[in-house]
Amino acid sequence: xxxxxxxxxxxxxxxxxxxxxxxxxxxxxxxxxxxxxxxxxxxxxxxxxxxxxxxxxxxxxxxxxxxxxxxxxxxxxxxxxxxxxxxxxxxxxxxxxxxxxxxxxxxxxxxxxxxxxxxxxxxxxxxxxxxxxxxxxxxxxxxxxxxxxxxxxxxxxxxxxxxxxxxxxxxxxxxxxxxxxxxxxxxxxxxxxxxxxxxxxxxxxxxxxxxxxxxxxxxxxxxxxxxxxxxxxxxxxxxxxxxxxxxxxxxxxxxxxxxxxxxxxxxxxxxxxxxxxxxxxxxxxxxxxxxxxxxxxxxxxxxxxxxxxxxxxxxxxxxxxxxxxxxxxxxxxxxxxxxxxxxxxxxxxxxxxxxxxxxxxxxxxxx
Amino acid sequence: xxxxxxxxxxxxxxxxxxxxxxxxxxxxxxxxxxxxxxxxxxxxxxxxxxxxxxxxxxxxxxxxxxxxxxxxxxxxxxxxxxxxxxxxxxxxxxxxxxxxxxxxxxxxxxxxxxxxxxxxxxxxxxxxxxxxxxxxxxxxxxxxxxxxxxxxxxxxxxxxxxxxxxxxxxxxxxxxxxxxxxxxxxxxxxxxxxxxxxxxxxxxxxxxxxxxxxxxxxxxxxxxxxxxxxxxxxxxxxxxxxxxxxxxxxxxxxxxxxxxxxxxxxxxxxxxxxxxxxxxxxxxxxxxxxxxxxxxxxxxx
Numbered sequence: 001x002x003x004x005x006x007x008x009x010x011x012x013x014x015x016x017x018x019x020x021x022x023x024x025x026x027x028x029x030x031x032x033x034x035x036x037x038x039x040x041x042x043x044x045x046x047x048x049x050x051x052x053x054x055x056x057x058x059x060x061x062x063x064x065x066x067x068x069x070x071x072x073x074x075x076x077x078x079x080x081x082x083x084x085x086x087x088x089x090x091x092x093x094x095x096x097x098x099x100x101x102x103x104x105x106x107x108x109x110x111x112x113x114x115x116x117x118x119x120x121x122x123x124x125x126x127x128x129x130x131x132x133x134x135x136x137x138x139x140x141x142x143x144x145x146x147x148x149x150x151x152x153x154x155x156x157x158x159x160x161x162x163x164x165x166x167x168x169x170x171x172x173x174x175x176x177x178x179x180x181x182x183x184x185x186x187x188x189x190x191x192x193x194x195x196x197x198x199x200x201x202x203x204x205x206x207x208x209x210x211x212x213x214x215x216x217x218x219x220x221x222x223x224x225x226x227x228x229x230x231x232x233x234x235x236x237x238x239x240x241x242x243x244x245x246x247x248x249x250x251x252x253x254x255x256x257x258x259x260x261x262x263x264x265x266x267x268x269x270x271x272x273x274x275x276x277x278x279x280x281x282x283x284x285x286x287x288x289x290x291x292x293x294x295x296x297x298x299x300x301x302x303x304x305x306x307x308x309x310x311x312x313x314x315x316x317x318x319x320x321x322x323x324x325x326x327x328x329x330x331x332x333x334x335x336x337x338x339x340x341x342x343x344x345x346x347x348x349x350x351x352x353x354x355x356x357x358x359x360x361x362x363x364x365x366x367x
Numbered sequence: 368x369x370x371x372x373x374x375x376x377x378x379x380x381x382x383x384x385x386x387x388x389x390x391x392x393x394x395x396x397x398x399x400x401x402x403x404x405x406x407x408x409x410x411x412x413x414x415x416x417x418x419x420x421x422x423x424x425x426x427x428x429x430x431x432x433x434x435x436x437x438x439x440x441x442x443x444x445x446x447x448x449x450x451x452x453x454x455x456x457x458x459x460x461x462x463x464x465x466x467x468x469x470x471x472x473x474x475x476x477x478x479x480x481x482x483x484x485x486x487x488x489x490x491x492x493x494x495x496x497x498x499x500x501x502x503x504x505x506x507x508x509x510x511x512x513x514x515x516x517x518x519x520x521x522x523x524x525x526x527x528x529x530x531x532x533x534x535x536x537x538x539x540x541x542x543x544x545x546x547x548x549x550x551x552x553x554x555x556x557x558x559x560x561x562x563x564x565x566x567x568x569x570x571x572x573x574x575x576x577x578x579x580x581x582x583x584x585x586x587x588x589x590x591x592x593x594x595x596x597x598x599x600x601x602x603x604x605x606x607x608x609x610x611x612x613x614x615x616x617x618x619x620x621x622x623x624x625x626x627x628x629x630x631x632x633x634x635x636x637x638x639x640x641x642x643x644x645x646x647x648x649x650x651x652x653x654x655x656x657x658x659x660x661x662x663x664x665x666x667x668x
Contacts, residue, residue: 058555059554059555060551060554060555080554080555081554081557081558081559084557085555086555087551087552087555089548089551089552091548093548093549093551093552094549094552095549095552095553095566095567095570096549096571097570097571106553106556106558106566107556107557107558110553110556110557110558110559110562110566111557155552158552158556159555159556161556162556162557
């Protein structure tokens with residue numbers, strides 16, 4: 001999954017980084033390569049270490065073990081101010097006593113006198129950046145006069161003002177409501193396509209990661225579970241955790257058939273069994289990968305009863321109760337299919353997966 | 368007519384929310400005002416009345432006395448040394464407590480409060496115990512001809528001791544609530560530690576800081592107990608204003624005592640006025656309640 005070094009320029013290289021807070025290991029031997037110009041999403045539940053990794057890259061934290069290389073140069077012990085990293089915080093961290101324009105120009109105004117642009121140049125730069133984030137009219141406002149989305153765009157303009165070699169975004173849209181988040185992440189993606197600045201986006205929102213990033217790094221309990229394109233991680237999750245984390249999923253202990261062709265090979269009872277190796281199999285099926293029918297067509301189909309139907313929205317969500325194991329099964333149907341089946345609460349249906357994924361898990365089967 | 372009735376009903380409804388009838392409210396207000404008048408306003412007025420009762424000339428007489436002038440000078444010197452020192456310490460301590468995790472943090476917070484918890488007399492005695500002739504380092508000091516007790520250094524030390532908490536305590540909760548993110552943002556933007564402090568931290572705390580300085584200064588100039596123990600009451604040398612008031616009063620020079628006391632009272636009033644202005648300013652420094660903005664059409668908000 002990792003691109004070979006030298007294939008193109010590696011912008012960020014994380015080499016076997018471990019970080020502990022007291023006795024708690026936040027990052028456990030994490031390695032990660034990021035190509036120049038890529039937009040990477042670090043995705044995981046809270047406490048998985050994604051923010052810590054980002055803060056280590058920025059120089060806000062120091063790793064206990066391992067190395068950080070930016071553009072091939074080791075920066076593990078480099079001061080935060082020398083890294084030229086743009087950082088965007090979840091809660092914006094705008095300077096509350098400065099106007100929008102002053103916030104954006106801050107990074108330029110604190111440059112050593114020899115490198116500092118002239119006031120005219122700074123002004124020009126601020127105007128450009130505010131135009132980029134579509135906030136020209138807000139230049140003289142204070143942060144608390146802006147909406148959350150506007151604040152975060154100011155924070156982004158401020159981070160870009162110092163022309164960073166990379167942009168680190170720590171849950172940048174986490175404090176915003178769903179609609180604004182959606183708009184902003186599309187806008188961020190467009191902005192990235194314009195600027196091509198190497199970016200790492202930390203998020204716990206799988207939709208955000210899948211939609212905005214070139215590659216998604218799924219993290220869990222201080223290590224990387226899987227790295228791949230959004231399609232790869234969604235369609236071919238490497239671990240049960242990734243499967244569960246990227247969207248809704250039905251979990252079956254044991255194996256269910258994969259249509260007629262695999263019938264002979266895979267037919268097995270549900271809930272399914274342990275085998276001699278002491279492992280058990282767990283099958284994951286996404287709700288939209290389950291097909292319903294009124295009549296039994298193969299004997300590997302699960303019999304279930306319709307418990308709830310939620311028909312609001314673009315797709316119809318149906319909750320079933322399996323007859324054999326009284327397990328709840330979630331199914332997602334298109335409106336057309338739902339109308340075709342003409343389902344009612346209490347109806348008996350037969351379920352079979354269009355696509356499934358089976359993992360072998362250690363230990364005996366348990367729910 | 369109907370509107371008035373609605374309004375009246377509205378008021379009744381509001382009053383019923385707090386659950387108190389009119390006479391309870393007025394009794395409570397009268398009680399509070401009466402209490403303040405009796406115990407604060409009347410004594411304050413008495414200070415000026417007593418000081419001025421023999422006319423302006425005798426009121427001004429004590430201020431021509433070199434001992435009084437020396438006391439004024441000493442008070443200002445003590446405050447001028449104690450306030451800046453506590454300013455530096457207060458900012459440093461608040462910074463450390465609010466922005467970093469370290470072992471002994473809770474202990475530091477507790478220690479800062481000690482001067483508020485112990486009687487000022489004891490604060491003074493601590494220094495006598497340390498630097499006095501019979502104290503721990505007293506003999507060594509005498510050997511090297513360094514005077515601390517019954518001299519300016521002792522007075523300054525005692526003043527610093529009692530005024531330690533004022534600035535730090537004002538800043539700690541504010542800096543804790545503001546968190547570290549703005550400083551971190553400044554660092555990632557390339558600001559040095561000093562630039563971050565002067566451009567980001569200081570502007571965020573300036574009103575609280577000023578408020579703390581005002582309170583600290585008021586206490587430094589008005590301190591009696593601790594200073595009384597270490598001063599030795601040497602007229603014209605180690606007498607501060609509060610001590611001088613006591614001396615004059617003990618000499619049955621009531622007018623003189625009250626005249627000098629009125630100076631301290633004026634100082635207190637000025638302090639309160641400045642404090643009120645600062646409180647207003649700091650409330651206004653966050654322009655949170657300005658009219659709503661009009662978002663730009665077509666831009667993500």
